[in-house]
Structures are given as C-alpha cells and as structure tokens.
Amino acid sequence: MEYLIYRSRALVAPRSAACDSIVVVSQRNNTLLGLTGFLHAEEGLFIQYLEGSPDVLWPLYERLHSDLRHTDLVMLGHGTVGRRRFSDWSMGYSSTNVLVFEDFLGEVSFKKQTEQASCSEALTFLAVAAARLDLGISDPL
Numbered sequence: 001m002e003y004l005i006y007r008s009r010a011l012v013a014p015r016s017a018a019c020d021s022i023v024v025v026s027q028r029n030n031t032l033l034g035l036t037g038f039l040h041a042e043e044g045l046f047i048q049y050l051e052g053s054p055d056v057l058w059p060l061y062e063r064l065h066s067d068l069r070h071t072d073l074v075m076l077g078h079g080t081v082g083r084r085r086f087s088d089w090s091m092g093y094s095s096t097n098v099l100v101f102e103d104f105l106g107e108v109s110f111k112k113q114t115e116q117a118s119c120s121e122a123l124t125f126l127a128v129a130a131a132r133l134d135l136g137i138s139d140p141l
Contacts, residue, residue: 003051004061004078005122008070014041014095018069026091036084038092038126042101045114046070047122051084077119094129101125
C-alpha cells in the first residue's frame, strides 16, 4: 500500500457547496476504490492525504491535476505504508473550524509559512485534525 500527500491552492471556499461535493463524491468513490484519506480546506488552501493501492492511487493523483477546483499542486511526500493511517476515513474532512494550518505551523515550526511546510508537518496536522473530530473536540461543520 502507498500514500501521497499534497498541497494545492484551493479555488473553492471551504464549506461551500463545491467543497461539500468534493467530500461527498470522494467518500463514495474512495469506498469503491479501496482508498482512504483526509482533506483539509481553508481559504486558498487544500492539504490532502490519500492511501491505498498504487494501481488506483496514482491515476487519481493524475486526475487531480486537471480538477478545476484547485491549482498549483505540490507533492509533499509519498511512499509505502504498512498500515492505513486514516483507516476510518474514506475521506475525512476538516476546515478552519477544526484547526488552522498556519496557526498549527506557528506552534510546531516557529512561524514557518504554509508554502514551506514539510510532508511530516502536513501529515501531523491532518492527524491532529482527524483526532479532534474523532474525540468530539471539534465539529466538522
């Protein structure tokens, strides 16, 4: 099993109908494809982690490049993983009501800009957002 994590410039607003559609369609499609992952949306920013079989993971990543709802995809990292990091999420979702990426970076990386975030910082951020939702600390809406 492989994973990938990327950052892109979001062209749709978080919690908009267009963003909600991304999550609903991804949840359905990922279940069918055996993918799991997590998407975080902020004004002008997507961070997404996906994991699953490379046979479906990489073609999906290629299709994401032509998705008009975001631009400027930057691969933060990819590799193999022994077990799923987001096994309970066909496509988890958070936005700034759960956690703000820049604030998180300021706490853990001494005011690093979002464009400078590493793969491990982005992955840790998504894991913290997922944990906040799992624990009921934050409301996904």
